[in-house]
Amino acid sequence: MKTPLxxxxxxxxxxxxxxQHLPSGKRLVEPFAGSCAVMMNTDYDEYLIADVNPDLIHLYQCIKFDADQFILDAKRYFELSNDECSYYQIRSGFNIEPEWQWRAAMFxxxxxxxxxxxxxxxxxxxFNVPFGHYKKPYFPEAEIRAFAQKAQRATFICAxxxxxxxxxxxxxxxYCDPPYIPQNPTANFTQYHTDGFTQDDQxxxxxxxxxxxxxxxxxxASNSDTYEARNLYAQFTRYTLTAPRSIGAAKGGDSSARELLAVGV
Incomplete structure (x- = not known):
């Protein structure tokens, strides 16, 4: 199942x-929420979903609380012109907007x-991500409604x-899916909220x-398949997964990346 984000x-x-590696249990705990793809594609009785990014958690809370209202709010922004000027105006507004209801829709x-x-x-x-120049960005209404239904089993916390x-x-x-250890200096293009995710954090x-x-x-625990990651999880059973990647692959080059999955029981 796809996710709203x-x-x-x-x-x-x-x-x-x-x-293949996720065992059965009553509740799945994810300290790094991300897109909630794992929650959406598993069937645990309960979920504890956390992240340090309040924008992400409040979006999920808004969808859980009232998906219909969230869809109405978000559609207002999608119906504006899909151009660079509109994007940067909304981005500027988002960075000063105090109301979480509107921040979630803008997010x-x-x-x-x-x-x-x-x-x-x-x-x-x-938030400082540049305009994406997409011809017609997709409004994920079906994914929002599916998420809202699954979210009734979940508790979302900013932690x-x-x-x-x-x-x-x-x-x-x-299950932990933290910001990955960079495979090379140019691969570290994401910022884990404002402070980054350091080697000490790893x-x-x-x-x-x-x-x-x-x-x-x-x-x-997932991470990049690097020497550092294998060393950190040396006492776990380690598997290599092949993941498609859409950013950082040169045109005509390798469009997949090796990921490490560390499993401990």
């Missing part, structure tokens, strides 16, 4: 590979009209991975997941 690194296109507009599904902020916390992982309880399955995450494994929780 375009998203760099979305797991929608590798779900068939990922599902969907920016996601669908901005470049490549990138979600990036500058150090002042301003760090550390805070979220402290909330796990017996019966939970944990190490702290892997350490917490290892401790949860020792406590008996089933844990999965």
């Amino acid at each position: 375009k998203w760099v690194g979305s797991k929608a296109r590798i779900m068939s590979q990922l599902l 969907l507009y920016l996601n669908r009209h901005g470049y490549g599904g990138v979600c990036r902020y500058n150090q002042r916390g301003h 760090s991975f550390e805070e979220t992982l402290k909330m796990v309880r017996p019966g939970d399955v944990i 190490a702290h995450l892997s350490h917490m997941l290892h401790l949860l494994c020792q406590q008996g929780y089933p844990v999965l």
